[in-house]
Amino acid sequence: MKNNDSQSASEIVIFGALGDLSRRKLLPALYQLDNAGLLHNDSRIIGAARQDIDNEAFIALVLENLNKFISEPINEEVLERFLARLVYQHLDIKNAESYVNLADTLAGGHETRVYYFSTAPALYGDIGNGLDHAKLITDADRVVMEKPIGHCLESSKVINDHVSKYFKENQIYRIDHYLGKETVLNLIVLRFANSLFTTNWDRNSIDHVQITVAESVGIEGRFGFYDEAGQMRDMIQNHLLQILSLLAMEPPAELDADSIRDEKLKAIKALVPITRHNIKDKTVRGQYTDGYLNGVPVPGYLNEEGANKDSTTETFVAIKAEIDNWRWSGVPFYLRTGKRMPAKHSEIVVHFKKQPHNIFKDSYVDLPANKLTIRLQPDEGVELQMMNKIPGIASQMNIHENKLDLSFSDTYKDTRVVDAYERLMLEVINGNQALFVRRDEVEAAWAWADSIIDAWQSSNEKPKPYPAGSWGPVSSISLIARDDRQWVE
Ligand code: BG6
Numbered sequence: 001m002k003n004n005d006s007q008s009a010s011e012i013v014i015f016g017a018l019g020d021l022s023r024r025k026l027l028p029a030l031y032q033l034d035n036a037g038l039l040h041n042d043s044r045i046i047g048a049a050r051q052d053i054d055n056e057a058f059i060a061l062v063l064e065n066l067n068k069f070i071s072e073p074i075n076e077e078v079l080e081r082f083l084a085r086l087v088y089q090h091l092d093i094k095n096a097e098s099y100v101n102l103a104d105t106l107a108g109g110h111e112t113r114v115y116y117f118s119t120a121p122a123l124y125g126d127i128g129n130g131l132d133h134a135k136l137i138t139d140a141d142r143v144v145m146e147k148p149i150g151h152c153l154e155s156s157k158v159i160n161d162h163v164s165k166y167f168k169e170n171q172i173y174r175i176d177h178y179l180g181k182e183t184v185l186n187l188i189v190l191r192f193a194n195s196l197f198t199t200n201w202d203r204n205s206i207d208h209v210q211i212t213v214a215e216s217v218g219i220e221g222r223f224g225f226y227d228e229a230g231q232m233r234d235m236i237q238n239h240l241l242q243i244l245s246l247l248a249m250e251p252p253a254e255l256d257a258d259s260i261r262d263e264k265l266k267a268i269k270a271l272v273p274i275t276r277h278n279i280k281d282k283t284v285r286g287q288y289t290d291g292y293l294n295g296v297p298v299p300g301y302l303n304e305e306g307a308n309k310d311s312t313t314e315t316f317v318a319i320k321a322e323i324d325n326w327r328w329s330g331v332p333f334y335l336r337t338g339k340r341m342p343a344k345h346s347e348i349v350v351h352f353k354k355q356p357h358n359i360f361k362d363s364y365v366d367l368p369a370n371k372l373t374i375r376l377q378p379d380e381g382v383e384l385q386m387m388n389k390i391p392g393i394a395s396q397m398n399i400h401e402n403k404l405d406l407s408f409s410d411t412y413k414d415t416r417v418v419d420a421y422e423r424l425m426l427e428v429i430n431g432n433q434a435l436f437v438r439r440d441e442v443e444a445a446w447a448w449a450d451s452i453i454d455a456w457q458s459s460n461e462k463p464k465p466y467p468a469g470s471w472g473p474v475s476s477i478s479l480i481a482r483d484d485r486q487w488v489e
Contacts, residue, residue: 010043010112010429013102015093015127016119017047017058021146023065026118029421031066034085035078038426046105048089058088072416093123099130106136114428116144125162132166144173144428147238148229149437152453153446160439173428174437178239180420180427182408183376185435187246187348188260190374190382197372198251200352202327207369209333210349210488211243213376214341216293218468219315223306230313232285235337237449241268242437243376244333247348248323257433261441268444272322279455284464284476286316288340291468298340298468314463315339318476319452320483334480336487340468346376349488360387363398373488380417381407 012030014022027047033039047058063083066074089105092098106113115131117124124145131137143163150156163172178184191197200206213235219226226234242264249263274282289300302309316338323333352370360367364387371385383405390398408417427435464473471489480487 010040010114011046011106012043012114012116012425012429013046013048013089013106014116014118015048015091015123016117017088018049018051018061019118021118022047022116023061024069025419025421026116026425027062028066028069029419029425031070031074031078031082032419032422033426033429034082035075038429039085043085044087045085046087046089046102048091048093048102050090050092052090053088055086055088059083059086062086093119093130094126096126096130096133099134099136102130103134103136111138111140112431113138113141114144115141118146121145121148121150121159124159125165128163128166137166139168139171141167142171142173142428142431143167144175146175148233149174149442150446151228151233152450153443156442156446160442164439169439170433172436172439173424173433174439174442175424176238176242176437177420177424178242179435179437180422180424181376182417183374183380184243184246185423186382187243187374188255191247192251203329203331205352206331207351207353208331208483208485209247209351211240211247211333211335211347212349212487213240213243213337213346214343214471215337215339216341216344218288218298218340219301219304221305223304223308227308227311227313231315231317231337231339232449232453236317236319236335237445238437240335240337241445241448243348244268244321244335245441247350248328248333250327255434257436258438260434261438265438265441265444266325267323268441268448270323270325270328271448272324273448274319274321274452274455276455276458279452279459281482282320282479283452283456284316284318284473284479285314285456286318286338286466286473286476287311287313287463288315288338288468289465291340291470293340293342293469300465300468301340312462314456316341316463316466316472316476318472318479320479332483334485334487336472336476338466338472341471342469344378347488348374348376350374351485360397360399362396364400368401371488379407379409381405381409 014026016022030045087105089102091102117127145163150159191201245264245267248267250266252259252263287301290303291298301307301315302311318336321333321335350372354369355367358367367387373383375381383403385401385403387399388402390400392398424435464475466473
């Protein structure tokens with residue numbers, strides 16, 4: 001396998017290297033990059049964590065996780081090369097002196113380093129301080145931060161202020177892993193490489209948009225973390241608003257990081273605030289109760305392991321979001337996301353306007369409007385619902401609704417679907433910030449989300465119950481039915 005020596009060489013330091021994210025996603029992603037020949041020959045991967053283990057134990061643990069989380073057969077030659085890149089660094093993250101040892105390990109390394117903060121955000125300041133203390137930061141280095149960036153606007157500012165004491169904005173890569181998903185990236189291509197959608201993408205052609213991100217999993221043993229966050233902070237503030245901003249933004253002048261992020265920011269800023277005055281009309285929050293998934297009984301949120309029985313945290317949110325600008329005035333974006341829904345299923349449905357006049361009444365009294373469905377996961381693809389004549393000799397023109405279906409798995413049969421973290425890791429190594437969230441975007445998203453969370457808190461209403469395995473509380477159906485519309489199931 002040929003390595004690409006023209007890439008800038010990178011040492012990758014993962015703080016929290018023994019944690020869940022690193023074991024499940026980051027290390028397997030780096031192996032895949034190595035397998036694809038995208039790591040420099042001399043790249044090293046330094047795993048830093050507080051556990052006092054030696055290099056052999058670290059390598060054994062990484063190997064175990066590669067076998068567990070990589071579904072394809074592992075290439076022995078690549079594996080050998082990859083494992084030889086690994087170095088373990090025992091580190092007391094809060095103790096700046098401890099970083100001197102890291103400096104010894106890094107001595108003689110490459111010019112460009114990637115520092116991946118895969119720890120609790122409360123530690124980001126300590127890591128910055130330690131790196132600075134050991135003189136380990138140069139202008140060429142990059143830092144990667146995982147969500148959540150804060151709990152609200154104010155706390156996100158504190159985290160960002162801490163990190164920006166040591167790194168400039170052009171060195172900071174804030175991850176929203178949805179931006180690394182193939183289908184999310186394809187939104188940019190779909191919108192700006194197809195004149196059909198470039199010209200019909202506004203209030204004149206589109207009636208409304210639905211974005212659904214449904215998960216069948218519950219909170220997967222992380223009650224403590226999730227209960228502090230809830231679905232609004234965990235999913236809407238980041239993943240769903242990122243999708244919305246890509247759908248709603250104006251065409252960026254170019255594909256570079258700031259052209260895209262400037263436009264996304266404008267879209268988020270144009271979201272109409274939801275406050276205590278309109279919260280009831282615009283949002284629904286729910287919490288799952290005991291129910292069944294595929295016929296198997298599953299506990300409700302309050303019966304999850306370690307649950308606080310009085311919790312009023314939401315596990316489902318539906319929102320009627322509106323964008324106050326020339327393009328989208330009067331076009332609602334209905335957002336819906338929840339845990340313990342019937343299936344893992346994420347999609348965007350763009351509902352075009354109906355024909356103003358129907359000349360096919362004999363065959364179809366109420367002509368349905370065109371619908372563009374973008375299946376984000378699983379069964380990734382794009383589908384356009386349209387009317388078609390049913391072939392036949394009958395004198396009456398018989399028509400029906402049919403679809404053009406571009407299924408990615410059928411079309412790109414021999415192409416491996418790249419995991420979001422592989423792409424994002426590669427972009428960091430290559431120094432391209434386009435797929436990372438800029439500070440002002442994070443803050444604009446928090447400002448909008450905070451207003452909703454405040455309004456919920458002041459209304460003092462409990463979330464509406466919904467049985468695990470259902471599509472959410474009944475009131476989410478009313479949210480959209482009030483506008484004479486319905487969710488696509
Ligand atoms: C994470 C959330 O950011 O995204 C999780 O914290 C959620 O609660 C996950 O399950 C969903 O990601 P994906 O890629 O499985 O859709």
